[in-house]
Amino acid sequence: MxxxxxxxxxxxxxxxxxxxxxxxxxxxxxxxxxxxxxxxxxxxxxxxxxxxxxxxxxxxxxxxxxxxxxxxxxxxxxxxxxxxxxxxxxxxxxxxxxxxxxxxxxxxxxxxxxxxxxxxxxxxxxxxxxxxxxxxxxxxxxxxxxxxxxxxxxxxxxxxxxxxxxxxxxxxxxxxLRHGTYQQDAAQGAEWNRGAYLVEGLAHCGACHTPRNALGAERASASFSGGDVDNWHAYAINARSPAPVPWDTDALFRYLRQGWHPDHGVARGPMAEVVSNLSSVPESDVHAIAAYMASVFGPPTQDHLRQASDVRAQIKSPPLELSPTHAAGASIYSAACASCHETGRPLPYGGVNLGLSTALSAPDPRNAANIVLSGIRPVEGERSPIMPGFASSMTDQQVAALLDYLRSRFSNQPPWNGVEKAVQDARLTQTVFVQTSAGPQNAPADPTQRDKP
Amino acid sequence: MNVPVILDRRSVLAGAGALIVSFSMSEAFAQDQTPPAAAPPHPPSLPGSLKDAPLLDSWVRIDADGSITVFTGKAELGQGFKTAFQQIAAEELDVPFASLKVITADTGLTADEGYTSGSQSTQYSGTAIQNAAAQVRELLVAEAARRLNLPVENFRTESGAVIAPDGQRFGYGDLVADDMLHVQAQPKSKLKNPATYKVMGQPVPRVDIPAKVTGGEAYVQDMRLPGMVHARIVRPPSYGAELTECDTSAVEKLPGFVKVVRDGNFLAVVAQKEFQAIKAMKLLSAAAKWKEKPSLPKQDDLLRVLTGLKSNDSTIFQQSNPSATGQKTIEAIYTRPYQAHGSIGPSCAIAQLVDGAMTVWTHTQGVYPDRQGIAEMLKVPPASVRLIHVEGSGCYGHNGADDAAADAALIARALPGMPVRVQWSREQEHAWEPFGPAMVTKLKASLDGNGKIADWNFDVWTNTHSMRPGGAGSMLAAQHMAQPFAVPEPKPIPLPAGGGDRNAIPIYKFPNAQVVHHFIPAMPVRVSAMRALGAYHNVFSIESFMDELASAAAADPVEFRLKHLEDQRGRDVIEKAAQGFGWRKGQKAPPDRGFGFAFARYKSLAAYCAIATEVEVNRETGRPRLVRAVAAVDSGQVVNPDGLINQIEGAILQSMSWTLYEAVTFDDTRITSIDWQTYPILRFNSVPENIEVHIINRPGLPFLGSGETGQGPAAASIANAIADATGKRLRDLPLTRKKIKDAIDA
Amino acid sequence: MMTLKVNGHDHQIDADPDTPLLYVLRDDIKLNAAKFGCGLGQCGACTVIVDGKAVLSCVTPLLLLEGKQVTTLEGLGTIDAPAPIQRAFMEEQAAQCGYCIAGMMMRAQALLQKNPKPTDAQIRAELEPHLCRCGTHMRILRAVHRAARLMDTAELSSTTQAIVHGSAP
Structure with a gap:
């Protein structure tokens, strides 16, 4: 955003x-x-x-x-x-x-x-x-x-x-630069219009979530189809959303307000800063943003709903048989990741079940690489999720093997290309991001919500 | 010392030399039979802990080869007192620092000094060692004088020898004979003139640090006994939960499996290797089914929860002078949440049952009381249980140490002969340690026409601040057994030290004053002693309120305090801290910053401490940042100035963390602050730029405990600085970023 | 059975590949310095150096360490021949209970190997993953600065080389 x-x-x-x-x-x-x-x-x-x-x-x-x-x-x-x-x-x-x-x-x-x-x-x-x-x-x-x-x-x-x-x-x-890109829509209610005014204007969500052309301008024809920011991928937040479970108004509201949602995980990277800010503004504005964005996402397709229920079922079932092509990644996952991501401890302090991870269904592995390497850093003096980063303990090949395995196990998407290159890039870029950005870099937003669960 | 002290009585008594000074064994055995609370009827005039263990050789032993051992019943908890005691003994014995060794708490070797708590180690044990050492030296001089038949005045001591007038040297080892030191201490000792001190008062490097920074065996966690196995506990998910079902068949098939130990709601698993035990614990945890019941109060409404519980009220201080009348009255309520000790290393203990004798290596603060509890739990005589203190991670009060010791003993009983090491998990330490109790204080005071306080009312509501063992019922394992031991009736700690009412009686002089202690017996959350006990919140309240009053009187906070304080040593530390800080009347802090000041004398009988702070508040986020702190401390005669500074620096930073960040959280059933995500504490990015500690040394005056004196003043000083920076007074701990932001935005 | 290089020596380790390095160091190789603090990667007490970088040994499974060099505090120096970082912590008396200190020292060592003259801000940022409950932070910071100076001097006199195993060139 x-x-x-x-x-x-x-x-x-x-x-x-x-x-x-x-x-x-x-x-x-x-x-x-x-x-x-x-x-x-x-x-x-x-x-x-x-x-x-x-x-x-x-x-x-x-x-x-x-x-x-x-x-x-x-x-x-x-x-x-x-x-x-x-x-x-x-x-x-x-x-x-x-x-x-x-x-x-x-x-x-x-x-x-x-x-x-x-x-x-x-x-x-x-x-x-x-x-x-x-x-x-x-x-x-x-x-x-x-x-x-x-x-x-x-x-x-x-x-x-x-x-x-x-x-x-x-x-x-x-x-x-176009004047009047946002107009009131009389067919919609006041809340929707308020949300549209904020999203298209001051909140400038499209600045990250809309892809840009070669000259660096947002592509109007591809609004909210996913963009780039700080070497993170800002996911598509329209019908092309890669989220395993479809977003709705309530989920959007909770995510934007408290920084995490049980079906979607914890905000991190540049989005953590956004939700941190949204924790302090009038609730009605966050709700308006959620309502408008839900209409941008559109109603979920039957396919998407089926996928969501598959994912939920998978979470409850024991791990799949490991395919030998992913043996190395699978071992890393079970040794280094599963101890937090499969404990069943609720979010945000338990690791999200990776079947719910949007990062693993995303078109490229950048976000997944970023998070594996950098982890989630604590917010000073406040309850906040912590995930250790593995940049120092895993080689590029190890991270790549892990990501390949995660992609194959936890998403229904084809394998990523160029994973190892993405890992190398992520190593370089995340260092800069973590050192310069004021943060909070990875956190649920609303401290009053940090007590829960 | 590179390894934990694991000596048995015999090897120590055998010593290196031919001539054996008998350790006061009869005394030690006598203590085996008596509960630790009932001290023998010794003359009350003996200094420090000599009162409880008056035989000189309970404290100092000299072998024929001249080697010297000093015993203390206190436990080194990372405060560095072991080094300080060695300095004290070396000084009064007149021997080189490095020529003696100190043996700490061990029911097989040392005196019963109860708990290592309340900043009393140096004040009591240190005083005992100082006097015992001085009296031993007198005895040695007398012996040399007797041999040469000359008056004692003609002899002097130097470097472990008595020197005769003609220069003849008698090594201490040559002089000591039979049971020369097996004698009662005298009330008065010929202590050295502080002006001649060579070791005391010097910043001698700590004896334990070299091992700690080179990977030596320094902690109970590092002990490895031959054949040792690893145990993990599966604790209930919440207070009072009952184990309804537990299929152990899967766990039993794991590699390295040794045993599942189940006794009622106590559940543990033992394996050959440590990670095998962890895997087994996870599996067992998943297999265990519990029946839970909601029993916890509302975390967000502690004020009403605490003041709504039944309390036993006592007026602990009253003073009246009707001639002084107030004109302007203000009131305030301050609250403190439950807070956690949060040791970095979760609790650990090793136990071994050999031929009916149970030995437990533990980082408990009280080997004797803990032994009492474990013996009761195991239904064996205390004499068959030996507790040896081995250092653990810093505890800051009653954390899981005693419980882990009981866990280890219970499991070791089921595996005779095998040393069993129990290591708590991070989540267990956070969820099950007894927390520092929540507190509510209500203050009301009036100013007279001259801006002086005319009347003062102070009410404090809180639980007991010590549920330390003594009986088995204080320990989790004993509470969870099929035939459980009941949690003992909580008792307030008597004044003058006090527990929840520690430091509730103000040190300032007010014409009219009343202090009421509302002692709450019911404990919805497991609580016990945490560094400074009630003094943390009471001093936070008093010293915040003093600033509120100063502000109402339009007076400078430092001047206002001095105006109400007669105690000269207190005045001195206030002036020293103010001067070191650059405090000026009418000063104004830079933009977005505030200056704060606070002062207390810990327990009204231990060290004095004043702290000035500068805090920056980010007005956009509300985030507070301690910029710098300047402290002044008077702990009487200083033994090790660097050790003292280390303690005060630590107190300031720990108290800052408590004050700005920390609260135990819970829902209606479970504790939810179970790790560092959910119980955040100070990290490096919030560490201040500078901390300065000024010591006022009082040569020759008694040692005053200083390990906890900084906690309260640091909290209030920071709160006062935040009020100065924002113009808003925050009274509910912790003073979080969110609360500050809300106050600014309001 | 896997070969693990620790402090310059090969150790044959008979442990499951998912065993965190911390337990291999403590249980199999009987080293003390790396401490169990949380097992969750939240406190830093278990930090060791792997191929020149500070890693949290409690969340680093053995299987990630094939062919890598592990250095623990024991590998830096001894009481009698302390490494600069160890001398610095002794000279500054930078410990109270000391339980967190070994981990702190290893991260500081890794920092100083990479950046011999870090600023105060860099040291603070680097140590952020580490918790100390006693409040020894001011001394720890001073000790890291002192270690930087001592290492500088040591390099000039080029006497204490090669005590650091597993460091990247």
Whole structure:
């Protein structure tokens, strides 16, 4: 859902650069700097609403680096085009948005242009924020301008020429930034519409869960068909969902609210940060998101329902006979994994029965590799599931053998290709993710829920 | 010492030299017959634990070859007192530190010093050793003087010898004869002048650390006896659950299987190798069917649960001065959940029955009382049971150690001759250890016109804080047997030390004060002693409330405390901590940070401790972070300053973990905090930047126990810093991120 | 029967392949340093070094270790000839009960082999899987810093080489 870590098609600008009236497209005026408004000048209720909205928008996640101050930016966001660093959105007058007027903030949210008139890279998902109402933008502004100011100069992006020229972003916008992508649907109820407004707008779920084209823009024709973020696969969350048990509104609500669901396991990777934020917002908003997303998933097919009941039956039955081709993986599973994943201890503190694992039914093995290597790290001082990572104790071949076995035993999908390569990649990328992301990286969201069961 | 002490009495008595100083065997055997509680009628004026074991050779033994052994009935729990005792003995005997060895708790060898608890080891056992050693030295000097027929004043001691005026040296081994040390201690000893100390007061490196950092045998977990087998317990899933069915046939077919031991609801399996035992336990666990019944209270409503239970109320302190009248009254209620000792190494014990004699190697805190319990459980005379203390993982009070010892003994009885090692699982330790009891305190006080406290009311509701054995009924194995032993009637620990009311009586001077202890006999959750007992929460409450009062009086928290404190040593540690911290009246912490201060004298009779802290609170997440802590401590004459600092540092970090994170959780039937996922404690990413400990040494003054003195002040200091940072007062432990965030957002 | 290389020596191990390394070390090879703390990979007390990396021996089955080199605290040095990390922990008196310390030291050793001059933040992050209940954390941190300095000195004088088995080059 969060972090559109795939940046825009700067290449697009190269292609069209000569063909358009560059100046008209590119040039945006600066909006004059204002004195930072006094925090007391904002209405407390507006600030509180802004706090909830910021949590739904997952702002803290990209704009905070591990060990750093909230909203002070500096998080490296890897993209196919280079690394972009998130900016400081605290009200610091020199390095943050302290001198931004409300109008400047609204323009940034709407059209991806900063106060000085520079185009922002679409790692900042204004292609979604364009749908956010003025009223909500004002609340967000009030919230951010009442945060403690942090002096934290921007980290220079790591992009090669000409991608480091911001004018090319203007070309990208010309191609891909669409106004009015979200419209109220009178045929649907208020909750559905609220959910649609949040999902398509501030929550920017598609930024991760929708695949992107070669120029880094979301493919409108493949909404929610599965995307990439931080070297994790963001699963398809529509009819193509690989989840062994179909999602419904209630399951979505519980998962998003508490960070885990008995039929789907525990949120981890970038999704853990999302659910962590959703634990603190009004329950009605999470329910609205769940209701809307359930309609995006659509009603489960008979096939899917049959598969789900097969999976449930398998969980109760003893392990299958091991095929000799997977003997090594099977032994690793029974020695290293089964002791937690087959104890029957309920989630989230018992390991999920892997028959329910979406990762093992997913189109590629990245998530499964990530989780085997890195495990699930504890949340500081809070009840949270822990899974030891096996990066140090298993070789690439051992992890690959394990994944091949898990795929064959716990999913009805064909074998993955290139598993060992995926494991090698995961070793490199997860190190960066774990070291930079502020986290919580792997956890149920709502601490009040952590007591249960 | 590289290996656990596994000596028998004979080998120790045989010693190395020809001349054997008889160990006070008659005394030891006499104790076998008497319950440990009934101390023999000795003169009460003897210092420290000499009161209970007045023969000098119960403490110090010198062989003909000059080798010296010091005995203590206390158990090394990782506090490092074994090193401290060796320093004390070396100092008063005037021998090199390395030339003597210390033997700790063993019912076959050492005096009955009850439990190693309450920060009393140095205060009681250390004092006994100090005086015994000094008196032994006097006897040796007298013996040399007798031989040369010269006045004792002309002799001095040096490095294990008495030196005559003409320079003639008498080695201690040459002087000691027959039962020279088998004599009653005297009330007064000629202690050394602290100004001449050579070993005491020095940061002597701990004797146990080299083995611990090189993989030596350092713990009971590391002991391997010839022919030893491995046992695992299958505990019931919840308190009071009954074993209804257990098909053992599958388990019996496992490789390495030795035996299933079942006695009522006690179920265990024994195998040749350790992992075989674990596999067998899992299989047996799956085969065992239990009938459970919901018996647990509401975890989220401890205030109402505790104050709703029947209590025996006693006013433990009352003072009135009608001339002082309050003008501004404030009230507050503080709560503490059940909390776990959470030893890193789950409990372990080894037992072996040979020719009717049961030996148990255990990390219990009380070899004698524990022996009493095990003997009662096995229905044998105590003299046929020997308990030897071997170090375990730190326990911080009554954890599963005694229960594991009983488990091992019960299983070993079924396998005569075989040494049986019982190792608890992580889940068992977490679910079955007796927890630190939940507590509720209600405070009410008024300020007079001058901002001084005019009246003070303190009420505390809690269970007993010690269900330690003595009888079999305190041990799980005995409770679970087919013919179970009843859990003994809980009793409050008498004042001045107190249990749940420990430190409930304020050290400050108030004109009007009343303190009421509401002792709750019913124990819905298994509880017992946990480091500092009631003092943790009572000090947390008093010292938080002092800040609330200071704030109401618009006074500086440090100044406000000093204004109500007469005790000069208390004032000194407060001033020292404040000064070390850089505390200034009217100070303001940096943005999102707060400063906190707290103080206590542990048990009102042990060490003084004041702690100032700086805490940062992330306003977005609510996450608190202890940035730094500065402590000052006065524990009387310091034996080992580095050991003392280590204890205080540890107390601050452990208390921080209790205070910010920890609560035992349960549903209506089962304990649900059964591992480190569900009972999170401090990890490295929350460790503060710096902890500074200042010691106020009091040369020549009595040792004051200091192992637990930091727990309460650390908690209150952190709570006060959070209040300073957020402007919100949190009164329900633990002060979690979520509670802080909710308070900020409210 | 499987051959397991521990502290530079080959051991013939007669144990089921699913036996966690911890029990092989303690039960079959009679080593003390790796400790049972949870058996769940949650506390770090069982940490040893395998091929230069810190691993949790309680969740590492024997079958993963074919051809790998295992190093335990015993393999680093002895009381009489302590390795730098052991000297550092003695000199800083970095233990109370000490039960968690062997695991801490092994992870610190693996860190220092890979990164001889870690920052304080790196040490804290690295030790996150490890629990200490006595609250000895400040001393443990100091000891790891000291070990880094001692190893640096040791390398300069090039005297104490080859005491570390199984470390990656």
């Amino acid at each position: 969060p972090k559109p870590r795939t940046t825009a098609g700067i290449i697009a600008a190269l292609l069209i650069g000569g063909a358009v009236a560059v100046f008209a497209v590119v040039w945006r005026p600066a909006i004059s700097a204002t004195e930072p408004p006094a925090p007391q000048s904002f209405d407390a209720n507006l600030v509180k609403r802004g706090r909830d909205l910021a949590a739904i928008g997952n702002c803290n996640d990209c704009h905070t680096v591990r060990g750093g101050k909230a909203f002070a930016g500096g998080l490296p966001v890897p993209t196919p085009f280079g690394t972009i660093y998130s900016s400081n959105i605290t009200p610091d007058p020199e390095t943050g948005i302290g001198r931004w007027s409300e109008a400047a903030f609204l323009r940034a949210m709407r059209s991806g242009v900063d106060r000085a008139g520079r185009h922002l890279y679409p790692t900042f998902p204004y292609d979604h924020f364009i749908n956010v109402s003025d009223e909500d933008d004002r609340a967000l502004y009030a919230f951010l301008m009442t945060r403690p100011a942090v002096h934290a100069p921007a980290h220079a992006n790591d992009l090669a020429f000409p991608l480091n020229q911001r004018f090319v972003v203007a070309g990208w916008k010309l191609l891909f």
